[in-house]
Amino acid sequence: MRYGFYLPTRGASATREGILRLAREGERLGLHSAMVADHIVFPVASESEYPYTLDRKHPGGGDALETLAILGVVAGATEKLRLVTSVLVLPYRNPVLTAKMVATLDVLSGGRITMGVGVGWLKEEFEALKSPDFERRGAVTDEWLAIFKQLWTTSPASFKGQFYSYRDIRAEPFPLQKPHPPIWVGGHSRAALRRTARHGDGWHPVGAIAASPLPPCEMRSLLATLKQMTEAEGRDFAKLTISYKAPLYDAAIPDRDGSRRSFSGKPEQIADDIRTFAAIGVHELIFDFRAESIDDSIARLQRFAAEVMPLVGN
Numbered sequence: 001m002r003y004g005f006y007l008p009t010r011g012a013s014a015t016r017e018g019i020l021r022l023a024r025e026g027e028r029l030g031l032h033s034a035m036v037a038d039h040i041v042f043p044v045a046s047e048s049e050y051p052y053t054l055d056r057k058h059p060g061g062g063d064a065l066e067t068l069a070i071l072g073v074v075a076g077a078t079e080k081l082r083l084v085t086s087v088l089v090l091p092y093r094n095p096v097l098t099a100k101m102v103a104t105l106d107v108l109s110g111g112r113i114t115m116g117v118g119v120g121w122l123k124e125e126f127e128a129l130k131s132p133d134f135e136r137r138g139a140v141t142d143e144w145l146a147i148f149k150q151l152w153t154t155s156p157a158s159f160k161g162q163f164y165s166y167r168d169i170r171a172e173p174f175p176l177q178k179p180h181p182p183i184w185v186g187g188h189s190r191a192a193l194r195r196t197a198r199h200g201d202g203w204h205p206v207g208a209i210a211a212s213p214l215p216p217c218e219m220r221s222l223l224a225t226l227k228q229m230t231e232a233e234g235r236d237f238a239k240l241t242i243s244y245k246a247p248l249y250d251a252a253i254p255d256r257d258g259s260r261r262s263f264s265g266k267p268e269q270i271a272d273d274i275r276t277f278a279a280i281g282v283h284e285l286i287f288d289f290r291a292e293s294i295d296d297s298i299a300r301l302q303r304f305a306a307e308v309m310p311l312v313g314n
Contacts, residue, residue, distance in 0.1 A: 202241030
């Protein structure tokens, strides 16, 4: 099993010192990847439903460092850590410029970029950015992915789509990774599974629905559906990376049915959960160690590395 962790993008710990301390410590402790979330602006008031809390309300706030800029800073301060957008909301950004920025990051990081991608949920943020129509964000995302793949592998390139077109352009140099940086599709909806089957190199679901983790039985069912869809597209399911974002919980908070939540409790219980998810086909677990202070974040990361990882082994 491989492990990833989130870097701060907001709040008091989202500073150069804080981000680099946590990134370097995760690399030192042998974790595989660092994740960076994506927001650009926040509305003062929002009617959009947030998918990952019980009340469907986003915690709010107004601050957020930009995702790709964070990755550039971390790339220069680390050597082995995979750098993952988790997830980049594709319709927010011009696709040609985004393709160039990601290719540049891949070249300058030594081939360590993974593109976690999503369609977004915050309608007001789409409107503030003058992004394509919120209701067509899935189709826009698919088209942006096609543009990325073309510009990362073909020169000169021409494209004519529903939402974007260009003719006879060069966007070199290509990324170091071949054929291109891995694309992990976020989300657990049927549309996200279909997008993974058609376009993805990996599936990157959030392991919490209404603030409760997807149990193993639901993951098995979703993976079986994804396998069927992938094979229907003529692609090899075995080549997909399954990267599951797994919240670490206080054991005092029960699951929806009153039982212990996955990834809560004693180190031995968390290690058992890790083995369970490995057995159903998860390759990488992403934990969120972020706390109010960077010292507390690092302490949580260190406890996991010292108390849980040795119980699971390789």
